Amino acid sequence: AHLERIQAVDGSVRAFLYVDADGARETARAQDRWTPKERQEHPLSGVPVALKDNIVTRTMPTTAGSKILGRFISPYDATVVDKLHAAGAIVIGKTNLDEFAMGSSTEHSAFGSTFNPWDLTRVPGGSSGGSAAAVAARMVPVALGSDTGGSIRQPASYTGVVGFKPTYGRVSRYGLIAFASSLDQIGPMTRSVGDARRVFEAIQGYDRQDSTSLQSGAWAPEGTSGPWRIGIPKEYFGEGLDPVVRQLVEAHLEGLAQQGHQLVEISLPHSVYAIAAYYLIAPAEASSNLSRYDGVRYGMRASGHDLLSMYETTRDEGFGDEVKRRVLLGTHALSAGYYDQYYLTAQKVRTRIREDFERAFSIVDYIVTPTTPDRAFRLGEKSDDLIRMYLGDIYTVTANLAGIPGISIPLGLGEGLPVGVQWLAPTLADEALLGAVRAVE
């Protein structure tokens, strides 16, 4: 049924870069012969799952949305892929993304844009726009995305699905093509919080292949049903917030108060510096991570009359404009003489942002904010104004800088377009967060 759905609608949505229809059918047929016991042992048996195409797979190509990987096929599966297989899930294909996950609209993919299923003239958000659109258009019930500064939560918000970014280190990054290693985290995009929880349970856990994987992150019980103290950070409701989004988020907060939860106004004073810090740290790490694409080790190789010109031509032809911009920014921020001024200062701001959250979570259980200041914008609308595009990440990047878990859940439509709300929780309170949000969904 899902393959038929893909066939019917993906010509206009363009969420997928690759669909392994034969492989999916074969796995499904094999599972048809399973005993009830075998089925029970595989909590995701029969569930089709799409992967953002920066998660490597042995049986399908991986592009990261870039030309530079050429026809790259990974010699190994990412840990999350192994875990999905072990849980019985059927990996059905790979979804479109901004090149190397750098972007907020999926317009920076080398393979063309994905379109928002709610309005095909609008973006699905990004960078996990393909995964979001695939779930929103009911082509798959579950997709994985990656979130470095909001790339799961923002497209979830723009397309009316659930998007969960776990605590940094809860899900292995082994086999996730690195963008900014200290911020990247894989997570589920689903139709319901219950589904997000099931998928998170299957993919989380310590992995010795990822040195930043958390040993302490054992599966924890869901926690209480409240009433909770819910923090409302005043910095997240200021200027620049779309009135339609504000209205729906405020209605959500009123509903929470009516359910007996206590709303507490809080301050996260360093949030105003978050975009500046993020857009130094993420490009800095990216410039280092992307140095491996040299025309020798992976995929595409341009011709050159010597080694250096081969490197240069490969990177010039293989990378898109946004990636080049980030590499330039990052290299500059890390260079001698500027390191203290930019990178080190940004790291200090990062610490302050983490401390803001620690202080807030000593008085509240959860923090609730809009996921994004606006709703899905039109294709091309922000292409000439990158600062505006970057500013759209204002409510999501702080969770990555602090390493804490965050989830966006749909609040319904505001003037015809989906609106999401973001819930944030303390480090390692992933299960409690999912339980809480499920109770209010």
Ligand code: GLN
């Ligand atoms: N939009 C942000 C950026 O362009 C976040 C991307 C992400 O989370 N992968 O960097």
